[in-house]
Amino acid sequence: MLMVGTDQVEVERLLVSGELSCPVCPGVLGPWGYARSRCSRGPVGTVRHQPRRARCTSCGVTHVLLSALWLLRRADAVVVIGAALEGQATGKGHRPIAMASGRPVSTVRGWLRRFAARAEHARVEFTRLLHALDPVAPAVTPRGSPVADAVEAIGRAAAAVVVRLSPVGPWEFASRASAGRLLAPPAGVGW
Numbered sequence: 001m002l003m004v005g006t007d008q009v010e011v012e013r014l015l016v017s018g019e020l021s022c023p024v025c026p027g028v029l030g031p032w033g034y035a036r037s038r039c040s041r042g043p044v045g046t047v048r049h050q051p052r053r054a055r056c057t058s059c060g061v062t063h064v065l066l067s068a069l070w071l072l073r074r075a076d077a078v079v080v081i082g083a084a085l086e087g088q089a090t091g092k093g094h095r096p097i098a099m100a101s102g103r104p105v106s107t108v109r110g111w112l113r114r115f116a117a118r119a120e121h122a123r124v125e126f127t128r129l130l131h132a133l134d135p136v137a138p139a140v141t142p143r144g145s146p147v148a149d150a151v152e153a154i155g156r157a158a159a160a161v162v163v164r165l166s167p168v169g170p171w172e173f174a175s176r177a178s179a180g181r182l183l184a185p186p187a188g189v190g191w
């Protein structure tokens with residue numbers, strides 16, 4: 001799985017023109033059909049989408065190209081999950097957050113628990129990204145909880161991307177920067 005931008009036309013262009021790098025070797029990816037279609041839950045309803053599949057022209061490994069609108073193995077859009085994490089950062093509990101997002105309490109509790117367990121890692125990684133993007137960025141101000149600190153670091157790094165590179169929503173940025181693994185179990189090194 002390779003996280004790509006949210007603009008399908010642009011992803012297709014990069015793929016066809018050989019501008020997408022293989023994540024496992026120095027080669028480039030070319031088009032290789034489509035992955036199975038899936039139903040995901042966006043902010044305003046169910047979305048059926050069929051991710052592109054790509055194959056490296058050097059090593060032959062295939063990759064599913066997942067839009068940064070989503071996270072790995074999560075059915076809900078990252079912007080919906082991100083709004084829940086922002087609620088958590090301001091001290092809200094899982095019930096009011098679930099009510100606001102229209103998602104089951106058990107689902108939302110799962111997101112919050114997983115993110116809380118990964119918050120320090122997320123804070124460190126996104127703070128590192130922030131300072132890589134903007135070496136003179138002021139330090140991230142502590143917000144009083146690991147989750148709030150992580151959400152702050154994500155927002156600051158996303159804002160630096162917008163200034164330095166291109167417009168992107170903070171949670172789509174977080175999806176892409178974490179390789180879709182914002183809520184995934186720890187993988188050892190990196191995400």
Ligand SMILES: [Zn+2]
Nearest residue numbers: 022025056059
């Ligand atoms: Zn390769």
